[in-house]
Amino acid sequence: MYRKQVRRRRAVLAFLIACSFVLLTVTFGRSGGGLQEGVSTVFSPVQGVADRALKPARDLVNWFDETFEARGENGRLEELLAAARRQAAAGQVALQENAELRGLLRLDGDPAIGAAGFRVRSGRVIARSPTVWHSTVTVDLGSGDGVAVDDPVLSGEGLAGRVISVQPGSAQVALLTDNSSAVSAKVVPSGVQGVVEPDIGDPEDLILDFIDSTRSVRRGQLVVTAGWRAQGRASLFPANVPVGEVTRASIEEQEASQQVHVRPFADLANLDLVQVLTGGRR
């Protein structure tokens, strides 16, 4: 009797392992198809309700964590404030010039986004993947809102990721920290181009890889999307969307590995509201 039970237990285990490998093989490198879409469609309203219900508890825990962190951040922010004051004066002049140029060109909204023909849809994050190996969020916008696979996703601060799967009422977004993420970007004002990749496991660090090692990149420089277009193909992202700021740029790393480290502007660990750019010319 006991042996029969053990045999049955092992058979079930072998069957489940085989099922897992079959699923991995069949769905590797592409969408999970009908099953994934069906389950997401059924669960997205429930996730929306759960998201709203749990928001106060989430905010409470995050408040404690942010307060703890804020004490350490204070010194660094004071230094940044001094630098920002110096830049503010220059910024005021640029803003005035910008307003005049906008008036002349009659652009509506963000020039980079508007020029590329994108429409902006605002949505809320309702779920997030549990592991650092696979960094995705679910948003409450879907195909009914005009969202499609590969649409760029922004937070208030900068680029957050792109849509990888869409259902009628929800969509899954691969963040910049997802291991499948790669965004062509450039450093301003130097114009050095590269590909922004995640440093898996660290939500505050991205890597600008494949840069031209003969041109120097310095700490504090901005990184924006490149938005290239060539031979009928184009980047998924519009040009000049802020991605982050160069935080580490040692000469050794630039010459040996052709890479520098970038801190994303978007708070990818605590995304709540996002904007999906739908449509657009690609």
Place this chain on the structure above:
Amino acid sequence: MIVTPRILARLVAIAVGGVLLQLSFFSRVAVFQTSADALPALVVVLGLLGGSMTGAVAGFSIGLLVDCLTAGTLGASSLVLLGVGYLAGLFRERFDAHGSLVPPLLCMGLTLFAELGFGAVQAMLGLEAPVSVVVVRDMLLKSVFAFFLAWPTFLLVRRVLRPALVEEALPRRTRRTTASGV
């Protein structure tokens, strides 16, 4: 564990509730810049209470649901979590350990195992980006969080599944006899 249709419905409710709580709460709350992963702990508890078969099936189902809802590669989380559930159940069947520290320590150890497993599966599928050393801190912190999540999870799940647990049947009241027979 005696699995009747009513108990099966409770198991499904626990799995769905656990996944929704993970994706909507634990994954979006960061303590020391790391979010807790309560799902390996939930699977461990189900394995501890129900045995290896219940643990494996629960792990597979919960993993599949997570992969569906996060647009992950189907089967990746299932493979890891079914291993976690099976090992937890096997522990219960092989060792007669009932100490109060058993669930937290097992949750901690098997959460670390699960995190390593997720990494191994991703490496098997092909990592397209470099891996930060911060990932080690993330794994260790997730294991520590699992230690603290284990007891509330264990007590809650045991309470919900109590009618199905053979060892949890209420003891029959017996009249205590004294030396004089009164």
